[in-house]
Structure formats: structure tokens, C-alpha cells
Amino acid sequence: MTFKLVKYEFRSMIRLMGVLWAGLPAMAIIMAVFQKIFPYDGLGEYPAVLNILNNLFTFTYIAMFIALIAVTVIIIIMRFYKGLMRDEGYLMHTLPVKTRQLITAKGVTAVAVSIISMAVAVVSILLLSAFDGVLINRIGYFLSELAGLMTKQPVYVLMCLEVIILALAWIMADIYKVYASLSIGQMAPKYKIALSAAVYIGISIASIFLLTAFAEGISMLAGSLPQSVLQPVQDWFAGLSMADGLEGVVMVSLLLFIIYDALQIAVYHIISEQSLRRRLNLE
Amino acid sequence: MNNLVICEGLSKVFSGCLALDNVNLAIGRGKVIGLLGPNGSGKTTLIKLLNGLIQPTSGSVLIDGHGPDTYTRSIVSYLPDRPYFADWMKVSDVLDMFSDFYNDFDRSKASDMCRALGIAETAKIKTMSKGTREKIQLILVMSRKAQLYLLDEPIAGVDPAAREYILGTIINNYNDDGSVIISTHLISDVERILDEVIFIREGKVLCHEAVDEMKDREGKSVDGVFRSYFRMTPYAGYNNPQGDMEAVKGGSTDDL
Numbered sequence: 017m018t019f020k021l022v023k024y025e026f027r028s029m030i031r032l033m034g035v036l037w038a039g040l041p042a043m044a045i046i047m048a049v050f051q052k053i054f055p056y057d058g059l060g061e062y063p064a065v066l067n068i069l070n071n072l073f074t075f076t077y078i079a080m081f082i083a084l085i086a087v088t089v090i091i092i093i094m095r096f097y098k099g100l101m102r103d104e105g106y107l108m109h110t111l112p113v114k115t116r117q118l119i120t121a122k123g124v125t126a127v128a129v130s131i132i133s134m135a136v137a138v139v140s141i142l143l144l145s146a147f148d149g150v151l152i153n154r155i156g157y158f159l160s161e162l163a164g165l166m167t168k169q170p171v172y173v174l175m176c177l178e179v180i181i182l183a184l185a186w187i188m189a190d191i192y193k194v195y196a197s198l199s200i201g202q203m204a205p206k207y208k209i210a211l212s213a214a215v216y217i218g219i220s221i222a223s224i225f226l227l228t229a230f231a232e233g234i235s236m237l238a239g240s241l242p243q244s245v246l247q248p249v250q251d252w253f254a255g256l257s258m259a260d261g262l263e264g265v266v267m268v269s270l271l272l273f274i275i276y277d278a279l280q281i282a283v284y285h286i287i288s289e290q291s292l293r294r295r296l297n298l299e
Numbered sequence: 300m301n302n303l304v305i306c307e308g309l310s311k312v313f314s315g316c317l318a319l320d321n322v323n324l325a326i327g328r329g330k331v332i333g334l335l336g337p338n339g340s341g342k343t344t345l346i347k348l349l350n351g352l353i354q355p356t357s358g359s360v361l362i363d364g365h366g367p368d369t370y371t372r373s374i375v376s377y378l379p380d381r382p383y384f385a386d387w388m389k390v391s392d393v394l395d396m397f398s399d400f401y402n403d404f405d406r407s408k409a410s411d412m413c414r415a416l417g418i419a420e421t422a423k424i425k426t427m428s429k430g431t432r433e434k435i436q437l438i439l440v441m442s443r444k445a446q447l448y449l450l451d452e453p454i455a456g457v458d459p460a461a462r463e464y465i466l467g468t469i470i471n472n473y474n475d476d477g478s479v480i481i482s483t484h485l486i487s488d489v490e491r492i493l494d495e496v497i498f499i500r501e502g503k504v505l506c507h508e509a510v511d512e513m514k515d516r517e518g519k520s521v522d523g524v525f526r527s528y529f530r531m532t533p534y535a536g537y538n539n540p541q542g543d544m545e546a547v548k549g550g551s552t553d554d555l
Contacts, residue, residue: 020399024392031387099385107383110350111400112373205314298352299313 017113021121025095029129032091036084037136043077044143052147077144081137088133092126096195101202105298115293119195119285126191127184171267178270185277192284193219199291205299223280230276303328303447303478304349309358311344311502318344320502322358326478328446331470331492333510333521334482336499337529342482343380345499346451349480350377362447373401376445380452382432384424390435391420397439409442412468430457437465441472448479454488462488490521498528 050073054066098104100118108118145151166172197219201212238246249264304326311319319341326332334342347353348360351367362371384393390413397404413420416434424432437453450469454462462485470492473479483489490496496513498505505528506513510521517524 017400024396024399027392028385028387103381103383104385105383106352106377106379106381109352110372110375110377112369113400114369295354296352297354298347 018117018120018124021113021117022124025099025121025125026128028095029091029125033087033129033133036080036087037132040077040080040084040136040140041143043073043080044140045146047073047077048144048146077140081140084133084137088130092129092191093194093198095126096122097198100292101198101208101298109292109296109298116285116289119288119292123188123191123195123285127188130187130191131184175267175270178267178274182270182274182277185274185281189277189280189284192281192288193223196284196287196291199288203291203295203297205297219284227276230272234272301328302326303363304480305361306345306348307359307361309345309348309360310356311341311348311353312356313344318502319348319355322502322504324497324504324507326480326495328478329476330494331473331479331481333486333489333493333496334480334499335484335486335496335521335525337484340499341502342499343451344502346377346449346480346482349447349449350375373403374446376440376443376448378436378440378448378450378453380455382424382429382436384432384435386425388424389420390418390422390424393424393435393439394420397442401443403444404439405442405444408472409438412438412442430461433457434461434465437468441468444474444477446474446477448473448477450479450481452483453481454483454485459488466492486522486525487520493521496521498525500529 050070054062054070099122100108109115111118142155162172166176194216197212197216200215201208201210204211302325304324306322306324309319309322309324310317322341322345334345336342344353348355349362349367351371360367363374365371394406394409394413397409398406410420413435416431416438418427418431418435418438424435427435433453440448440450448469453469454465457465466489469479469481481489481493490510493510495507495509497507513521513524517527519527
């Protein structure tokens with residue numbers, strides 16, 4: 017059932033985001049072709065209409081870029097709010113599915129949409145530079161260096177993987193934080209949005225305190241461990257390192273951040289599920 | 300278990316206002332029941348509670364022995380009093396959705412009904428009139444072979460011809476083993492299809508009775524009984540300080 021919900025959720029997202037996902041790269045290609053034919057350094061010599069066109073393309077691209085980011089955030093929030101707490105909720109909450117499946121489908125789709133929007137933004141920037149040989153060469157050089165490093169030190173593959181997982185977990189935790197705030201806010205008889213905003217601010221402050229406490233706790237735990245336990249770990253770090261164990265420390269830190277984000281996701285999910293299951297309020 | 304729906308001591312308070320007050324009901328199977336009451340009497344609140352869309356302040360609801368949950372949603376076919384479609388949906392999307400989620404949904408029957416009403420499956424619902432959107436919701440609800448149909452104001456806001464169509468669709472398409480609860484304040488339109496009626500006012504159930512028994516006892520139609528239960532004195536106004544209805548209408552108050 018979750019898969020079916022994701023299918024419909026994704027279908028709605030594509031219809032809402034499709035224009036921007038297709039439009040931004042298209043605009044980037046138009047700009048790249050235009051600048052290839054009429055390079056910047058010669059713009060002063062071209063007729064005024066070409067200068068105007070160049071400014072128009074640039075403005076449109078920047079506006080679409082900003083819109084992509086803004087619309088992605090707004091659509092993710094609105095799909096949850098309108099889909100589960102407004103009129104559409106009369107359909108979604110009467111489907112024979114569990115509340116946790118509704119939330120999971122929204123969350124998974126939101127993460128996928130965020131990733132696609134980021135990928136579209138990056139691709140559009142690359143397309144802008146499609147005819148810029150210097151930038152393409154630099155990107156190629158960076159990728160070949162990274163590949164070489166990973167071949168020599170496989171630990172960097174793990175580190176890259178951790179960075180990707182952390183990025184996903186961070187996005188998901190942030191989305192779920194919004195979901196939890198809206199789910200609590202909907203319980204109010206009035207001023208639901210205002211209460212949701214207040215809850216969001218409260219949760220954000222609490223999560224900063226908890227992160228500090230989490231880091232302190234880990235630090236105290238590490239400090240209290242006997243040397244006989246720490247030494248093999250330090251040796252392992254040194255063994256896989258090119259910089260005196262620094263990679264090991266980075267990897268463990270990333271792992272701890274992933275665990276922290278996973279805990280946040282779990283807590284926000286439980287808050288959202290319990291609020292919508294036990295205190296749903298479609299007044 | 301014989302009763303399909305059981306409400307015990309059901310109450311709901313909204314912002315200090317008592318919307319439902321200690322409702323006790325037992326509804327059997329294979330019946331068409333009219334949930335009748337004036338605007339604001341608690342009909343929609345009761346139906347929302349049966350669907351689990353709001354939570355009771357006190358008391359309980361059981362449908363086929365279960366509180367509102369995944370199981371009850373699979374046997375209840377609900378027509379809300381508002382359109383619930385997402386902006387992006389075409390008719391085919393919502394038909395596909397019902398096919399995917401409800402095992403008792405008859406996709407070909409729904410398509411036939413769309414064709415009969417001249418509704419194109421490729422059309423975007425957002426662009427349709429309110430009446431057409433209501434018809435699509437009715438098609439979705441009545442294309443299911445559910446145990447319980449909860450129809451909240453299915454004929455409110457539509458013209459008399461459309462009312463005939465809607466009531467005909469309900470009567471010709473509901474599952475014979477299931478029950479239909481129709482909430483409305485348009486009694487005269489629905490009374491010919493009802494087996495039982497529930498009168499509700501200010502959150503209280505005033506009576507729950509078989510239509511035939513009520514007619515025999517009261518010697519008048521359900522509409523007539525309803526009017527006597529819910530009679531209101533019109534505001535007399537400055538031009539008719541005696542409140543004389545003859546002067547206002549030029550006829551009997553029974554004509555109102």
C-alpha cells in the first residue's frame with residue numbers, strides 16, 4: 017500500500033514540479049547557446065536587442081533557479097498540509113491504509129523530489145558551462161582525482177557513502193520536523209498554522225539543545241573508556257589513514273550525525289503518526 | 300454481531316460547544332437510514348466520527364465490531380459534504396486510485412457511469428463544475444460494494460432533476476447486504492427510499508424508528524413529522540408584529 021501511495025504522491029509532484037524541472041535546464045541550454053554565439057566579452061559591440069535578450073535570459077534563469085528552490089520547499093509542505101489536513105484529507109484518511117503509511121509515502125516522495133530538484137539545479141549549472149572548456153576540464157580533473165584517491169584509499173569510498181547518507185538523513189529529518197509541527201498544529205481548534213509555526217520553532221530549539229547534549233554525551237563516553245578499549249580503535253584509524261587518523265575521526269563523526277538524524281526522523285515520525293491517528297481533527 | 304454500527308454515549312465538543320450529546324445508536328444491516336435534522340444539528344459531526352476524521356470527546360463508535368481503523372475504512376464508502384480531489388487529478392487518476400486501494404471497487408461500473416453522464420475520464424477535475432464533481436464522488440462511492448455507505452448531504456445544493464438522478468443511483472447501486480446512512484435536511488426528496496429515520500437536533504437523537512411505524516403512528520409523512528418536530532416560529536418583523544403567518548404568506552403555516 018505504501019508503494020501505491022508513493023506512486024500517486026509522486027504523480028502529483030511531477031505534475032506540479034514538471035514545468036520547473038524541464039524549464040530550468042532548457043533555459044540553461046538557451047543561455048549557453050546564446051553565449052557561445054554571442055560571447056560576453058563582445059556584447060558591447062552587438063546591437064542593443066542582443067544585450068536586452070542576454071539580460072532577459074539571465075534574469076529568467078535566475079528567477080527560475082530561485083523558484084525551483086522555493087517551489088520545492090512550498091510544494092513539499094503544501095502536499096502534506098493540503099493532502100492530510102484539508103479537504104483532500106477526507107479522501108486520504110478514508111483510504112484503507114495505516115496513518116504511518118500515509119506519512120511515509122509523503123516523506124519518501126518529498127526526499128525524492130528534493131533530490132531531483134537539487135540534481136536539476138546542478139545539471140542546469142553544468143549546462144550553462146557546456147561550452148566553457150575550462151570549467152569542464154576542471155570538473156573532469158576533480159572527478160579523476162577523486163576516483164584516484166578512492167582507488168588508493170578505499171576508506172574514502174565509505175566516507176563518500178556516509179556523506180550521501182547523511183545528506184539524505186538531514187533532508188528527511190528536516191522534512192519530518194515540518195510534518196511533526198503541522199501534525200501537532202492541526203489538533204488546535206483555531207490558528208492551526210500559527211500553532212504549527214510555534215511548534216516548529218520550539219522543536220528546532222529543542223533539537224539544537226539535544227544535539228549539543230548528544231555530542232557532549234558521546235565525548236564523555238569516549239573520555240571514560242579505558243585505554244585498552246581506545247587503543248585498538250586508534251590503531252585501526254591510523255591503519256586506514258593518510259593523515260594520522262583524521263579520516264577515522266571524520267568517519268565516526270559522520271556516523272554519529274547519521275545516527276542523530278535517524279533518531280530525529282524516528283521521533284518526528286512517531287509524533288506525526290500519533291497526532292494524526294489519535295487526534296485527527298478535520299473539523 | 301447483528302448491528303453494523305453501534306454508538307455508545309457518543310459526545311463531541313467543539314471549542315466549548317456541544318455538537319453531539321450522549322448519542323446511543325444501533326444500526327442494523329440491509330437498511331437505508333435517513334439521518335435527518337436541521338442545519339447544525341450534528342449530522343456531519345456524527346458521520347465524521349464514524350469515519351474517524353474527528354475524535355469523540357467521550358463515548359465510542361463501533362462499525363462491524365471495530366473502532367474506526369483500516370478495516371472499517373475498507374468496508375465503509377463515504378461521500379463527504381465537500382469535494383476532496385487534489386488539484387492535479389484527472390477523472391482517470393481518481394478511478395485508478397479507487398481501483399488500487401479498494402478491493403470492492405468496480406472500475407468498469409464506474410467507467411460506465413461516467414460515460415452515461417458524459418464525463419470524460421481524461422478531463423481534469425479541477426476544471427469541472429461543482430455539480431459534476433459531486434457526481435464523480437457519487438460514482439466513486441456507489442461503485443463500491445461496501446458494507447456501510449455514509450452519504451453526507453448527497454443532494455444538497457443540486458437541482459431537483461439531479462436529486463432524482465442521485466437518489467436513483469444510490470438505490471440502484473448499493474450493496475443489498477450493506478446499509479446506507481443518508482444525512483440531509485431535504486426530507487421530502489429522500490423519504491420514499493428510507494427504511495428508517497433518525498431525527499437529530501442540537502446534537503441529541505430525538506428518535507430512531509422504522510419509517511412505516513412512524514407513518515402509522517403519526518398518520519402523516521416523514522416530512523410532516525419532521526416539520527412538527529422541528530417547527531420554528533418565524534421572526535415576525537416590523538411589518539407584522541403579531542407574527543401572523545396568514546398575513547405573511549396568505550395561507551396556512553403548514554404550507555411552509
